[in-house]
Amino acid sequence: xxxxxxxxxxxxxxxxxxxxxxxxxxxxxxxxxxxxxxxxxxxxxxxxxxxxxxxxxxxxxxxxxxxxxxxxxxxxxxxxxxxxxxxxxxxxxxxxxxxxxxxxxxxxxxxxxxxxxxxxxx
Amino acid sequence: xxxxxxxxxxxxxxxxxxxxxxxxxxxxxxxxxxxxxxxxxxxxxxxxxxxxxxxxxxxxxxxxxxxxxxxxxxxxxxxxxxxxxxxxxxxxxxxxxxxxxxxxxxxxxxxxxxxxxxxxxx
Numbered sequence: 001x002x003x004x005x006x007x008x009x010x011x012x013x014x015x016x017x018x019x020x021x022x023x024x025x026x027x028x029x030x031x032x033x034x035x036x037x038x039x040x041x042x043x044x045x046x047x048x049x050x051x052x053x054x055x056x057x058x059x060x061x062x063x064x065x066x067x068x069x070x071x072x073x074x075x076x077x078x079x080x081x082x083x084x085x086x087x088x089x090x091x092x093x094x095x096x097x098x099x100x101x102x103x104x105x106x107x108x109x110x111x112x113x114x115x116x117x118x119x120x121x122x
Numbered sequence: 123x124x125x126x127x128x129x130x131x132x133x134x135x136x137x138x139x140x141x142x143x144x145x146x147x148x149x150x151x152x153x154x155x156x157x158x159x160x161x162x163x164x165x166x167x168x169x170x171x172x173x174x175x176x177x178x179x180x181x182x183x184x185x186x187x188x189x190x191x192x193x194x195x196x197x198x199x200x201x202x203x204x205x206x207x208x209x210x211x212x213x214x215x216x217x218x219x220x221x222x223x224x225x226x227x228x229x230x231x232x233x234x235x236x237x238x239x240x241x242x243x244x
Contacts, residue, residue, distance in 0.1 A: 016141030101131045
């Protein structure tokens with residue numbers, strides 16, 4: 001691959017992450033019994049998949065803020081014994097409703113893409 | 123769901139389509155023995171899945187143009203017996219290289235999202 005090929009692949013990964021990062025974040029917060037701060041979420045994603053993960057830590061923060069402004073998440077800031085205060089996120093009722101719908105949307109889109117790649121569409 | 127919930131679901135579908143529509147288009151053109159024009163591509167996608175398809179026809183045209191300017195597709199305009207001239211698209215060598223990489227990126231991202239939703243991450 002030359003530089004232009006690599007740029008095309010990076011652009012595709014970025015576009016794909018546009019939807020999937022929100023879904024993954026919401027699923028992780030839905031399953032967590034307690035609120036989580038950004039670095040904990042990044043660690044859970046990264047820890048499970050190491051270099052395999054398509055999600056970079058820097059992409060999480062703007063998504064968390066956007067989901068909070070859509071009222072899918074709520075946050076509270078708490079002091080930390082070892083550094084600056086931390087912002088802890090929890091899923092809201094609206095977030096749980098969205099997660100149910102997003103899962104259905106994800107499954108439909110995933111099956112559609114897989115069917116196309118397997119040659120059953122087109 | 124209220125209006126705000128519906129907007130949140132629409133936004134998610136749109137973000138998800140950001141990456142998947144390019145992949146689906148490229149796969150369909152890769153498999154086609156002859157160049158296809160926009161409406162034919164839309165029909166192949168829509169025909170297979172009817173109301174199920176998450177891809178609306180209007181979203182195809184800007185993606186086709188963007189992929190042509192990235193040199194993944196090439197096009198030629200031909201007169202039509204039954205109406206205005208049509209723009210026929212074919213995949214380029216660069217497009218075939220991108221498709222191989224995009225499929226790998228898609229599989230990795232899909233498996234990652236599925237693992238998260240099944241509770242194996244987080």
